[in-house]
Amino acid sequence: MRKKISKIDLNSIKEAQKVLSKSSIRKIDLIRSNTFSSMCGNDIFLKLECYQKTGSFKVRGAVTMIDRLASDTKKGGVIAASAGNHAQGVAYASALNKMSCTIVMPKNASPAKIAATRSYGATVILEGNNYDESSVYANEIATKEGRTIVPAFDDPDVIAGQGTVGLEILEDLKNIDEVYVPIGGGGLIAGVSLAIKTINPKVSIIGVESTAFPSMKKAIKKGKIGIVQEGYTIADGISVKSPGKLPYEIIKDKVDDIVLVDDLAIVKTMFLLMERSKIVTEPAGAASLAYLIANRKAISKNKNIVSILSGGNVDMYLLGQVVAKGLMQTGRLLKLFIQLKDKPGALRNIVDEIAQANINIVEVIHDRLSSNIPAGTAGVYLSLELENKEQSNVLVDLLSKQKINFKIIK
Incomplete structure (x- = not known):
């Protein structure tokens, strides 16, 4: 059992912030980029979640949820299905609490991400050809072994943890016009939009999805969650066929717009971040800034805009391709x-x-x-x-x- 919060609101996000402040999860800097501000004709501020523990914002939600587990439940251990960032976040959060942790990853998961997850003390099981198949197997193990499942995004405590990103943005920048947030399952933008809109409803929150997986955009348009046909994108962190139910309910109320970005723009942005700002992101982590750069002529000028760079766990082989393709694009x-x-x-x-x-x-x-x-x-x-x-x-x-x-x- 756990002391599951009954309602996701600003207070629950502030409680999550207290939990994180007691752990080694640190407040991440918000920096103004001269390069991208000049390029886009706006003041562009980067929220560098790629520098967070485990290289992603995901650890915030994992630490928050696991902290709320009852002592007896913690003894039973946790389990999660993930191909990357969530796996590392859950493994790290479990290590903080000295808990047993099992992560089920697809058989084709990146060897680097498998090694990173194991380095935090988790037992990694390779099962299934994709996330959905791994998730089914994780549920079977959870039932068999009595482990608690840590969802990647469809959970109130996880969303509250991710919402602390929004609180930190408001602490560092008082005058904000727009915040651009990558969307996969929707946990990050749900928490961020709830935190920011509750404090300052005038701030526009814009979600950014891959053109290959516009699952939340289609759900909002149709008024119900569905499953998008499987496409291909290098941004595997936002390649989600069906978004979370809890995030959907928050997003349809709090998010102003959802836009799409393609792999070409993402590759160029990853390259520019490395060369101009010495910042390494994964493809999903660069998605929000990629949209701003690709559409800079259409976006109105002289605004304070925040772009959340959500993660930095990029495969080194892919990074080599990004450099080559970035050089070709420029x-x-x-x-x-x-x-x-x-x-x-x-x-x-x-x-x-x-x-x-x-x-x-x-x-x-x-x-x-x-x-x-x-x-x-x-x-x-x-x-x-x-x-x-x-x-x-x-x-x-x-x-x-x-x-x-x-x-x-x-």
Whole structure:
């Protein structure tokens, strides 16, 4: 059993804040970004939940809920299903309370996230091909072993814990026009909107979902929760097919709008955060800022806007792809395929043209044997480092004038 709160309101969020202040969950800075403020024509403030314990806001809700468990219940341990951030949050909260913790993760979960979850002392079971299948198995174990399930978002204590993010924002910035919050299951935006709107109803709260999983947006539009068709997004932290019932009830009353962002905008924003601000986020964590950047021409100017960067647990292999794709999007990495006669000096002539444009070659792949390469010719893949798109255009014009057979690889 637990002392489950009867109503999610400002008082319950303030009680959660007291719980968190007694643990090692720290207040996260709200910083003004000169770079993104200039880029967007507004004062952009970043709430850096990517710097929170376990690398995500999720630990707030997990610590709050587990703290409210009765002593006898704590002895039975807890269990949760998760592919990442929630798993680490629950494992960490359990370690704080010296409790037994089991996490069920999909078989295809990131090895780095599995290792991180185990590092907090949790027993990790790999079962199921996705979150839904893992959740079913977690419920079976909970019944069999008498463990308490810690929901990822559809729980009043969890929502109250996430709502402390909103209280901290109000403590650090008095004059706020808009707050942009990523939406997965809805626990974060439910808590944040409840906290902020109760204190200052004039603040606009805007949720940001992936174009691949607009589950909350569709639920609000239809007036009921449904299941969206499974899409694909690199932002797995907000790839939720069906949102939580409790968050839905709060969101339809407190949230002003829900907007969508695609993976292209998210990748560019992750890259810009790393390069310009030295901030590493996961794709879901960058979603709210990605929307602001992608739609900066349409958003009215001279406002105080808060963007919540909800998490920073990104897979290192994905991060490498983000850097490469970010360089390509900003015109600083160009990949070419050039077909030339297979004779001495042919490649050197191409290299000389590139050198003339003061461009650095970072990779060369020479291909004579592929079926798409005609006999007597060779294909060369070049990766080129440039200053900007203007320099890229200069090179393309130069190669075209020399009648070199090439194509840009995107």
